[in-house]
Amino acid sequence: xxxxxxxxxxxxxxxxxxxxxxxxxxxxxxxxxxxxxxxxxxxxxxxxxxxxxxxxxxxxxxxxxxxxxxxxxxxxxxxxxxxxxxxx
Numbered sequence: 001x002x003x004x005x006x007x008x009x010x011x012x013x014x015x016x017x018x019x020x021x022x023x024x025x026x027x028x029x030x031x032x033x034x035x036x037x038x039x040x041x042x043x044x045x046x047x048x049x050x051x052x053x054x055x056x057x058x059x060x061x062x063x064x065x066x067x068x069x070x071x072x073x074x075x076x077x078x079x080x081x082x083x084x085x086x087x088x
Contacts, residue, residue: 004087012080019044019069047072 022040025032052068055061061068 002087005084008080008083012076015044015047015076016073019048019072023069051075 018040022037022044025037025040029037048066048068051071052061052066055067055071
């Protein structure tokens with residue numbers, strides 16, 4: 001496996017872990033340090049905010065459930081596949 005493919009996989013895995021940690025900690029917000037949650041928020045919001053806005057504009061994100069992390073996971077997997085296939 002080339003170093004590029006490993007780097008792309010590592011980067012996307014890290015982003016997915018950060019988003020997953022944000023999801024979990026959002027339910028435990030009172031039990032977690034605000035500094036930790038703020039760092040996760042600042043690292044993941046640039047990815048989730050545009051997706052959340054797009055979902056809101058097309059009418060899919062108007063309830064209590066935020067679907068932007070699910071869409072982010074799907075889009076990141078598509079982007080990962082495209083990047084890897086371009087450089088194989």
